[in-house]
Amino acid sequence: MLRVTEIFRSVQGESTHAGRPCSFVRLTGCPMRCTWCDSEYTFTGGERMSVEDVMRQVRAHGCRLVEVTGGEPLVQREAFELIGRLCKEGFEVLVETGGYVSTEGLDERAKLILDVKCPASGEAERNHWPNLSRLRADRDEVKFVVADRGDWDYALGVIKEHDLEKRALAILISPVWGSTDLKELAELVASCGLVLRMQLQLHKYIWGPDVHGV
């Protein structure tokens, strides 16, 4: 059984898939406590559901693209089974993970959006570095949520040290909502000489920062 916070259909707000119709399966629970977390409502509660129950709801949405997210979805071992089932049924599956849990054993067909936590999150020491060596350059994306200049410098260091321009399909630079100077960050991205993609969280511009499940 899985513990599920919400299943809903919306428009993908992040990554290179932003703007696409997408079903979201948001699993409950996360062992991390990022200072700027916008998903604290997923830490507790949720509804116990079988993999088949989740599949039924996702099928009913009629979207080709499905994102399994959280919380931290990979903490629940049954998430690996769900991801495999979705892939087997022909869905294009995105897995958004905070980068603390090992991605080993994940269905090869799933596409990762892997966070690398920066210092301002308070959780940078929990990055599970072997996850970076498992990235597939034709499908996986790495995301840095940047709160300040220290995070930016840290992200550049990780990108260079782990050769992420070659290892990942895209490197996403995502400002912390409401606390990062967007123009300043855009200038840094534009002038750094690396192949980065600055992303804004589209869903927050459409529905507002505190609304979820839409």
Ligand code: SF4
């Ligand atoms: S990993 Fe994600 S869900 Fe967990 S605390 Fe950090 S931002 Fe929140």
